[in-house]
Amino acid sequence: MRHTLAVLVENKYGVLSRVAGMFSRRGYNIDSLTVGVTEDPTISRMTIVVMGDDDVLEQVMKQLNKLIDVIRVTDLKSEESVDRELALIKVNSEVTNRPEIMQIANIFRARIIDVGSKSMIIEVTGDEGKITAIEQLLKPFGIKEMVRTGKVALRRGQKNS
């Protein structure tokens, strides 16, 4: 099972390495990890997607909490939170198939952010399923390169994570 964790940490050098090191040394798998500063510049927020059953999740959360620089860990259950991911996809395109690709982008509310003679770059934001779907549709044209940010997520409603 996949779980999404919101982890508030001190915005200090070495914190990412402490968190990543804990995962590798205890044998937990990170699917994705994003980190950035929050509304409070002394605090960074990590969104970590981790694989494992409930026992693994419990241990991961406890081990994260043991790190002195970790301020709070929240399990973001999908029904109570919103999440997004951004992807940039560089896809092969000739003059002839540009309209077709642009149509796909439109359907997904994606944006064309670069057009070259042989390729274009599409920016798409959404949940994981949406990004996978557009990726599948663009594959036949030939994806030259692709980058995904990994998931970011927030709990709905009250501020408590």
Add this chain to the structure above:
Amino acid sequence: MTESTEKMTGARAFIECLYREGVDTIFGYPGGVLLPIYDELYDADIRHILVRHEQAAVHGAEGYARATGKTGVCLATSGPGATNLVTGIANAYMDSIPMVVFTGQVPSNLLGNDAFQEANITGITMPITKHNYLVQDANDLPRIIKEAFHIASTGRQGPVLIDLPKDITVQEIDFYYPDKVNLRGYKPTYQGNLQQIKKAASEIGKSKNPVIYAGGGIISSEASKELREFAEKINAPVTTTLTGMGGFPVEHPLFLGMPGMHGTKYANYAIQESDLLIAVGVRFDDRVTGKLKAFASNAKIIHIDIDPAEISKNVKVDIPIVGDAKWILQKLLKYASPSQSEAWIKRIDNWKKDHPLYYVEPATGNGIKPQYIIEQISEACKDAIIVTEVGQHQMWAAQYFRFSKPRTFITSGGLGTMGYGFPAAIGAKIARPDKTVFDIAGDGSFQMNSQELATAVQENVPVIVAIFNNGYLGMVRQWQELFHNKRYSSTCIQNSVDFVKLAEAYGALGLRATKREEVRPAIEEAIASGRPTVIDFIIECEENVSPMVPAGAAINEIMDLERKE
């Protein structure tokens, strides 16, 4: 001076901070980047123990911490000095011992350049410290030291490392020592949840076969008095782990001895047949549990621990109580009523009669029985602090010494560090000069840090090293005998060194006992000498630690390795 704004260097501030933390002794070894700090130490009111290898500094600080409960402090230079501390830091981390470890570091402007004697010690020690710091501005130093001592000594205790680049030690600052720490990510729980405690109390009242399984947490939380009162009140037998030894008096009728691989048969039987296991300050280590699935499989489990991450880590727990063992035991004393254990206690007493720890004297009279030596030390000096190395002798000490008080057994439990005992014994003796301190050693382990004889002699620290000399790396040899057809691959070290001459070369007293009747006089002579002493006890060379649970077996599948009379 506490009222801020005295100008001083980082090195001076370092000393001022140690004063404010009540540090009277540090164990260390100088080096290039530490020169400003050693210059300040030259007239500081702090005893500096100059070791002969940095590993001894960190083990020495740990021995000091374990003998007193205070936070141990050590200091080593950058690069190799720092990396030589790594084993000892890992040791303290595994056994949850409060320590603050200082390392020198190359100047900030050289960091990351592979400078002379540079090692990324904060990176290296990240997984083996509770927390660590690289000081980037000397103005942060007092706050960091305050935090380090706080983190090391509270919650689940452990080592904290502070890396000090040389420029930090010469930078001038306005000294101000904070009186509080503010760590928003660190708030250990001391008071257990009352509802959980009441639930536990009610299970205890219903229980017929309760067992208390207590560990190092009893020692760290100074809860041995509460443990005893609790056990007596609910009338439950007590088994203490290797690191919990001394937390419950060996001579108490409710005592079961140690559980697990080399525990007593009756401790293991009791755990396996119990209907309620009350685990206090333990972490269900594999050397205790054996085959996990079969461990205490009929019991409900109450787990009291200060570290929430230990709950249900290895064994599923029915009633977890997170908090300080002493606080929680006090509450349990109030709420718990006696268990219904009368028949159970009788059954256990029969197990004790039928399956005692035992050893058989050799008919030939060749070699001294190691268990006999431990018994003789125990008789000659009941209140001694027993420190050990790692191996067979360590198990014999845990099995046969009659411990009666906490902080009298100091041993490397989790990491199993050979070479730990002698420097830790020096640290313990410095902390408790009123106590007789023995290092129970093997001829293998002792050679891993025997250079510290120089430290003991120079600092006049009269510890007694009792070498159990069997000419083998005995514990590995035992496994080779049992599981590898007696193919003693690289475990024979016979006649490689004359320990009496070695002791004398350093200016220590060297004694030797080759026969049973020489044991007690050698012990008495060592105690009376008041000097650092090495006693070379020539023991039965293929004596095994018995009983034993083979790795991976259930703990009731425990076998005798000692021949019957």
